[in-house]
Amino acid sequence: MEQIRLFRRRFLPDEVTELKDDTVLFLSDDLILTKWNVLKPRKDIAHGISAYFIDLGVKVSKVYNASEELVYWYCDIVEPVIDKAAHTYTFNDLLVDVLIYPDGRVRVVDLDEFADILEKNILTETLGIATLRRTDHLLQTIYAGNFHTLTDKIDEMEKTLAKENA
Numbered sequence: 001m002e003q004i005r006l007f008r009r010r011f012l013p014d015e016v017t018e019l020k021d022d023t024v025l026f027l028s029d030d031l032i033l034t035k036w037n038v039l040k041p042r043k044d045i046a047h048g049i050s051a052y053f054i055d056l057g058v059k060v061s062k063v064y065n066a067s068e069e070l071v072y073w074y075c076d077i078v079e080p081v082i083d084k085a086a087h088t089y090t091f092n093d094l095l096v097d098v099l100i101y102p103d104g105r106v107r108v109v110d111l112d113e114f115a116d117i118l119e120k121n122i123l124t125e126t127l128g129i130a131t132l133r134r135t136d137h138l139l140q141t142i143y144a145g146n147f148h149t150l151t152d153k154i155d156e157m158e159k160t161l162a163k164e165n166a
Contacts, residue, residue, distance in 0.1 A: 006034065007090040009081075011117045016090070022050075025157055030054045032089065033157050045071050051153045052091065054080050057134045059091060060150045062158075073100040073151060077134045079127060094123070094131040098138055106142055108135070 004027065006019040019036065026033040032052040038045055050061040059076040079092040095114040099107045118128050141147055 004087040004089060006032075007088065009090055009092045011093070011095065011122050012113055014122075025049075025161070031153065033153065035161075048074075049154050049157060051150065052078070052080070052089070053150065054082070056137065057094075057130065058138055058150070060154065062151065062154045070102050072102070073147075074098075075100070075138055077131050077138070079130070094127070094134075096131055096135050098135065098142070100142060100147065106139075108139070 004024060006022055006024070007016050008019060009016045017039070019034070021039075022034040022036040024032060024034050031054065033049065034052075035047070035049045037047045044065060045063050046066040048061045048063040050059055052059045057078055057080065059078050061074045061076070063071045063074050065071050075098040076091075077094045077096040077098075079094055081090040081092060082088070083090075095110045095117060097109045099109060101107075114128075114131065117123050123131070141149065
């Protein structure tokens with residue numbers, strides 16, 4: 001696999017962070033799988049595996065605490081910006097996030113921040129509409145009982161990694 005560079009862009013605050021410590025496990029035109037540790041130490045979460053679904057504009061992360069317990073599935077709505085010639089993938093964080101807890105509870109968070117970036121004209125109307133449509137598509141997938149179509153990719157990768165480390 002060619003050496004690729006991953007970046008996360010936030011709009012609030014406006015910053016770009018290279019995810020240089022993330023390990024790319026799989027790469028195709030429509031999917032990137034990575035494993036990672038938190039960038040800054042936290043008590044609630046420690047590491048995880050993420051699946052970037054390029055065509056859907058969604059990043060799904062399986063997030064663990066230091067005791068290896070599943071904390072939640074964390075879904076970021078993103079806008080991928082890909083430069084294949086430079087092997088760079090920048091994921092603009094569109095601020096709307098969906099959390100799915102092990103007990104099945106679903107929470108949509110950061111809508112206030114999303115409203116702020118729209119109000120300040122940081123996002124175009126077109127990208128704002130796309131964010132809402134991506135969020136709706138993700139929620140409809142969850143509510144229809146089909147979230148596994150996204151999480152299966154991560155679970156399969158975990159099994160592969162466990163076999164390699166056995």
